[in-house]
Amino acid sequence: MNKTKLIDIISGKNISEYYELYKKTQWNSKEEMEEFQLNKLKKLVEHCYQNVPYYTEIMKNNDIRPSDINSIKDLEKFPILTKEIIKENYEKFYPLNQAKLKGVKTSQTGGTTGNILYKRNDAQTRSSVWGSYKRFYDWMGIGEKDRDFSYWGGHVLGHGLKQTLAEFVARKIKNSIFINAYDTRPETFSNIVSILNNQNIQLIRSYPQALYSLALKLKQKNYKFSIKAIMTTSEPLMPQHRELFKEVFGAESYDQYGCGEIGAIAYECNQHDGLHITEERVIVESNDKHELLLTDLDNYTMPYIRYWNADQATFSEQECSCGRKSRVIKQVLGRTCDYLNGINGETLHWAYFWHLLFDTEIATKRNFKKFQIVQKEPDYLLFRTVGDPLSNEDKVLLTSMVREKMGNMKIEYINEKDIENTKSGKYRPVINETL
Ligand SMILES: [Zn+2]
Missing domain, CATH: 3.40.50.12780 (ANL, N-terminal domain)
Structure with a gap:
């Protein structure tokens, strides 16, 4: 067969x-x-x-x-x-x-x-x-x-x-x-x-x-x-x-x-x-x-x-x-295919964050409608989420997992009403502003 x-x-x-x-x-x-x-x-x-x-x-x-x-x-x-x-x-x-x-x-x-x-x-x-x-x-x-x-x-x-x-x-x-x-x-x-x-x-x-x-x-x-x-x-x-x-x-x-x-x-x-x-x-x-x-x-x-x-x-x-x-x-x-860069030289594809949020079940537990991770500075990430607010426990877990990959980054979380699309109508899960 x-x-x-x-x-x-x-x-x-x-x-x-x-x-x-x-x-x-x-x-x-x-x-x-x-x-x-x-x-x-x-x-x-x-x-x-x-x-x-x-x-x-x-x-x-x-x-x-x-x-x-x-x-x-x-x-x-x-x-x-x-x-x-x-x-x-x-x-x-x-x-x-x-x-x-x-x-x-x-x-x-x-x-x-x-x-x-x-x-x-x-x-x-x-x-x-x-x-x-x-x-x-x-x-x-x-x-x-x-x-x-x-x-x-x-x-x-x-x-x-x-x-x-x-x-x-x-x-x-x-x-x-x-x-x-x-x-x-x-x-x-x-x-x-x-x-x-x-x-x-x-x-x-x-x-x-x-x-x-x-x-x-x-x-x-x-x-x-x-x-x-x-x-x-x-x-x-x-x-x-x-x-x-x-x-x-x-x-x-x-x-x-x-x-x-x-x-x-x-x-x-x-x-x-x-x-x-x-x-x-x-x-x-x-x-x-x-x-x-x-x-x-x-x-x-x-x-x-x-x-x-x-x-x-x-x-x-x-x-x-x-x-x-x-x-x-x-x-x-x-x-869209943006990458974020860790201060340790690691390059991470957006799909990494996708898996991170779903595998920890945070995305489903907090009813995420959208999320976006913005690299503002070489050592600073902003996690934007639309859904129920993250608990302190969620934040500690995400921060430690991201730091394990990207080095000792500063990470901030913000709960948004909505996350805007790009001009072409594309929703971007990660944006690297340092490039
Ligand atoms: Zn052909």
Whole structure:
């Protein structure tokens, strides 16, 4: 039995089916793809009209009937959906037929925006996302037997045994080794070198900045490796990142783009000339400011129709030379990726603070709506929070954990009514004013 089938049985998904389908549809002509999308869109709109109170209301108010959807362009009849609208109408996004939808899971998302939203998805959505992900592995030339090394932010504190065990089993099945990118002890560096030398690693998965720092250290010590592919996410992948990765790891880099609410949206092919949108599952529109409007064709438990996620992107005018006709994102402009710098020389990604606040359960206990950490001076951080005030105990805990990482910083806490967005509408979880 292959691994994908095994994971399907354990997790109740059907990734294999989607993967087999997407292997074929990646060669669709533009017309075939539009027909494919339209079919899914009609079903989604019908479901929303019948079952999702928010959409029933919107459609009645705007005089839209499911039978009015006869082309992708008809999507424009729908108003734009924002995170704020979802938060204000949260209850109305529960489908009346929720009990019939399989494998509904709720989790929090903030992603690069730091603005907390509770999202749901169902087994169908996850299977479709993972099916497209598996196809991306084909593009990178990575097979099921190839081992991968994941180097990114882990959880700050230990998790429950059940989750740890589930992660452990999943990693075993997926042939994956994980090292926490926040762990900068010398023995961890030696461990990484030994993994890369002896464990037959074929794929590295990481954030560009974290992997870049690691690659610089490896280069200084004249290490060179021969790996099949580098896969990056969450932050802009710059030409200098690609160059150094090629030099140190001997591999080409493959970027991907997604957001917390919708999941993976676009992946780079082996022509390295942009990211192909998974049009089988997402319709991507953009407004005159190059901001993305996303329609998730799979998610019936939390339907997103024309969702504005505040990211900006530019598109390629030409078809990709790989022969696939799907639209190509040239560049994603709006991914916030600020770092804070400790007085001890440590660099911390915003995701560290995200994990810190959730792993200590302070974010949930204090009903955080938003938070933001501002580095005002090299040795001074301001923690801004929107929610119930922090207790002294919370402050002592956070201060000691941050100092452990960043050195003896001065840290102040302030409870805010709201935290403003940037001009582009982006909410930034960390801001470094010292740069
Ligand atoms: Zn291509």
